[in-house]
Amino acid sequence: MNEPSKVITSPAALRARIRAGQFEKPTAGYGGDALQANLVILGRADAQEFLRFCQANPRPCPLLAVGEPGDPALPTLGDIDLRHDLPRYRIWRDGNLVAEPTDIADLWRDDLVSFALGCSFSFEDALTRAGIPVRHQSAGRNAPMYRTNLATRPAGRFSGPLVVSMRPMPAADAIEAVTICHRFPLAHGAPVHLGDPAEIGITDLGAPDFGDPPDMRPGDISVFWACGVTPQAAIMAAKPAFAITHAPGYMLVTDIPAPHAERRLTGVGGADQAPRPTNG
Structure with missing residues (x-):
């Protein structure tokens, strides 16, 4: 913890x-x-x-x-x-x-x-204050992060896939999370995807590319945000x-x-x- x-x-x-x-x-x-x-x-x-x-x-x-x-x-x-x-x-x-x-x-x-x-x-404090669970914090884990099949816009040699972070939460909380995170454009803003991870090329939530596996619970949906690990994929390219x-x-x-x-x-x-x- x-x-x-x-x-x-x-x-x-x-x-x-x-x-x-x-x-x-x-x-x-x-x-x-x-x-x-x-x-x-x-x-x-x-x-x-x-x-x-x-x-x-x-x-x-x-x-x-x-x-x-x-x-x-x-x-x-x-x-x-x-x-x-x-x-x-x-x-x-x-x-x-x-x-x-x-x-x-x-x-x-x-x-x-x-x-x-x-x-x-940066916006997790606001989520917590709104009563929205931030499970990796409560479990003492790192956040799960995944490469997706969504491409970034290349600039010279720098290119590659969008990397996302994920926070599982009940569906009702996800709607409020979208509203809250719109207020933090310098912290990636609102989620880029909610729901089925396969739609953005993620095949196994239990095996993140970075960080720790998520603490998924019954009734949760997956909520994905653009992630600042994306440049590391671009550095690899x-x-x-x-x-x-x-x-x-x-x-x-x-x-x-x-x-x-x-x-x-x-x-x-x-x-x-x-x-x-x-x-x-």
């Missing part, structure tokens, strides 16, 4: 524990309503093409911040040092996963450009010489409250406004 949220009083306190090597778990359920972020770090030569991939695919890749070359800070998101502030990273060479370290200080280079992308963990990402479920927890992220980061909208559709 997750330790009580009161033990970690703020996103900054959580990052301090991560920097000290005292927290190595998935971050779902931690940080309260803080905006959480996926991470992609690429050399300057690959960064512009990846930026175009994000712009072409805003649903799975909602841009929160882009770092300056060689700078591990993302000041618009908090007092952040990307070399230390995620519980687990992934290292990629020529599109192949080669390591999953808990710190990347020894791998940092002056040409690296960082991309923070919105994460669906593009095969850049070097890349760093978060490990699925081990996110960057920012200082931005998720309900106000759109207004804080883009200057428009906000979760306190009426729900509106997001771009697909």
Whole structure:
């Protein structure tokens, strides 16, 4: 089970524990309503093409911040040092996963450009407050994530399938979840699919491509959101010489409250406004 949220009083306190090597778990359920972020770090030569991939695919890749070359800070998101502030990273060479370290200080280079992308963990606090079960949190598991048969829009070498996260819930709750999540466009927005997983190419819910199997219960339906692990599938296709990402479920927890992220980061909208559709 997750330790009580009161033990970690703020996103900054959580990052301090991560920097000290005292927290190595998935971050779902931690940080309260803080905006959480996926991470992609690429050399300057690959960064512009990846930026175009994000712009072409805003649903799975909602841009929160882009770092300056060689700078591990993302000041618009908090007092952040990307070399230390995620519980687990992934290292990629020529599109192949080669390591999953808990710190990347020894791998940092002056040409690296960082991309923070919105994460669906950011709206889970709102779901919980509405009484909608978030089963992977209550079970102390990582969220299940799956490759689909839905293609992303390619940008240069970057392409590949849409990856989705899934949360099982009763059908009545799923309708409310759609309404709630429309309010979080920087956290992937509303679900991309409800119901039969086979319709999006998922053959076995019990064998996710990333994360842990779901806690399905009688009367549940499967609810799928676009997922920020999608860029990792694109990295496998593009095969850049070097890349760093978060490990699925081990996110960057920012200082931005998720309900106000759109207004804080883009200057428009906000979760306190009426729900509106997001771009697909």
